[in-house]
Amino acid sequence: MTILIAMAAVCALVEGLLIGMPDVSQDLDDWAITVEDAMALEPVLWVDGRSTDAYLSGHLEGAVHLNLDGWETGLGNLLQEWDPGLAVVVYCDGNGCESSRSIAERLRMELGGNNVYWLVDGWPALQGEGMAP
Amino acid sequence: MRNVIKWIFLLALAAFFLVAGFLKVTDPVEFMRAILRYQLFAPTLAWVAALWVPWMEIAAALGLLLRSWRQASAGLIILLLIGFEILLGSAAYRGLDIDCGCLGSGAGSSVQLALLRNLGLLLAAIIVVILERPRK
Numbered sequence A: 001m002t003i004l005i006a007m008a009a010v011c012a013l014v015e016g017l018l019i020g021m022p023d024v025s026q027d028l029d030d031w032a033i034t035v036e037d038a039m040a041l042e043p044v045l046w047v048d049g050r051s052t053d054a055y056l057s058g059h060l061e062g063a064v065h066l067n068l069d070g071w072e073t074g075l076g077n078l079l080q081e082w083d084p085g086l087a088v089v090v091y092c093d094g095n096g097c098e099s100s101r102s103i104a105e106r107l108r109m110e111l112g113g114n115n116v117y118w119l120v121d122g123w124p125a126l127q128g129e130g131m132a133p
Numbered sequence B: 001m002r003n004v005i006k007w008i009f010l011l012a013l014a015a016f017f018l019v020a021g022f023l024k025v026t027d028p029v030e031f032m033r034a035i036l037r038y039q040l041f042a043p044t045l046a047w048v049a050a051l052w053v054p055w056m057e058i059a060a061a062l063g064l065l066l067r068s069w070r071q072a073s074a075g076l077i078i079l080l081l082i083g084f085e086i087l088l089g090s091a092a093y094r095g096l097d098i099d100c101g102c103l104g105s106g107a108g109s110s111v112q113l114a115l116l117r118n119l120g121l122l123l124a125a126i127i128v129v130i131l132e133r134p135r136k
Helices: A002-019 A035-039 A052-057 A068-081 A098-111 A122-128 B002-025 B028-036 B043-064 B067-093 B111-132
Strands: A044-048 A087-091 A116-119
Touching (some): A002 B028, A002 B043, A002 B067, A035 A116, A035 A122, A044 A068, A087 A098, A087 A122, A098 A116, A116 A122, B002 B028, B002 B043, B002 B067, B002 B111, B028 B043, B043 B067, B067 B111
Parallel strands (some): A044 A087, A087 A116
16 A cells, blocks of 8 residues: 555656646635626626525525536526526525535536636625525 | 455446546646635645545556555555545535535535545445455
């Protein structure tokens, strides 16, 4: 086992020397958007990235449910509402709010566009603005 | 029958870790981001892990296919999976709503789903270790 770990370390070292350590401190938030900025993007297609239970108990009017565990079904629903001119904003439950970032990243790849954002502070931010129940 | 069962689990494990390792090795920066989202590691440590872990997965996956390396590779996979489960459990406990990062970018799954999947993989690796031991 030690040999396996050592071999992996050598490969990792070579790869690390070739690439160099990136600075990811800035690009983590490139696609973050606040509620205020999202409203300025109208028309917006909202995507609810929370659990099915949370979605069913209340969501933004017109929001499409899409999360990582039910991707294909959710994407099918989204494609029925989406057109390339629409800005897409994904929100999650606000606790860390990382799944919205992942969903937005994946949507940018699958929709082939750059108009997909994730909402800073998610659902609680929408509630704070009086947009969500 | 014993051999058939062993090879089913063995090939499933090798295929999973080969794919998982390859997807992350080809995009270590994205994997570093995924590690940072667990909010447990400094960037330098996350970078070291982003480079090292995928190569360990690939080495262990290939090692599973070689008889003389099989036990060691299965042992390494068990260690990796225990480590992953601790990280995922910690994220679930803290209520972090993150992509697990298990398969690099673009193939995400939730922490809860990854916890369950890794339990299955852990069971498969333990079965391989047991079945690989020589019979008395």
